[in-house]
Structure formats: structure tokens, C-alpha cells
Amino acid sequence: KNRSGKAMEKCISNIFSEAELIFKEQVDIRDFKDLHEAFGVDIKKFDFVIYGKNKTYFIESNFYTGGGSKLNETARSYQDLAPKFEAFSNYKFIWITDGKGWLSAKNKLQEAYKYVEIYNLSNLKNFIQRVKNDTATF
Secondary structure, three states, X not given: OOHHHHHHHHHHHHHHHHOOOOEEXXXXXXXXXXXXXXXXXXXXXXXXXXXXXXXXEEEEEEEOOOOOHHHHHHHHHHHHHHHHHOOOOOEEEEEEEEOHHHXXXXXXXXXXXXXXXXXXXXXXXXXXXXXXXXXXXX
């Protein structure tokens, strides 16, 4: 990842720590045998995994300072990734993204909202509250 991506990860890590969530960073999908089998040969590493009472949240994060094809590719990639989690009632995929780069790719972000639960830095508190409540209805 680039510097803004690493800064975003650090920021989110600090927010999760302050919220006293139970989480790990840079988690290999092979740590979750059932999920790994569903993904097949794709060896994925998630930026964060949060352990709630009833759900485990797999999180990808990024920050875009500029526009370009990377935003479109990321949105498409996560749209493809999210449905793989639907077979598991105890797992949930979350995407945390932010940055002015999305101003030039609003349509791609809007499209991704149909498939992926997405948060940014201004509404991340809503996700944290959801995890703390650990509600099973999504």
C-alpha cells in the first residue's frame, strides 16, 4: 500500500483501540479454514479482523488522495469479495475507505454500496457501535 493507505490503517487501528474492540491486524484468511475453503486458491490478507460476540468482521481499508483506475478496480474487487461472506452467518465483510479521490469516482462508490457495507472516517463510529451491540441483523 502507499503512504496514505498505511496512515489510514494506523488511524483506524487507533480508533479501534480507543473503542476497546478486540481485533487483529493483517490477518491471513488461512486462519479461518471454513472461509479459506470458500475462497479457494485466493490467499487473502485482511487489514483488520474484529471479534464480536456473535460475528467476526473482516475489514479492508484504504484512502485515496487522487482519482484514477485504482478506485474503480478496488470497488469492483470488493463487490466480488462481499458475496463470498454471505454463506457465513458469523462473518461479515466491511470496507472502510475515505479520501478526496472518491469525488471523481462517486458512481463506482455508489455501485459498491449495493453489495458492500462501507464506512468512512466520519461514520466509522456507527460501525463501532454496531460491533459493540453485536446485533445479528444486517
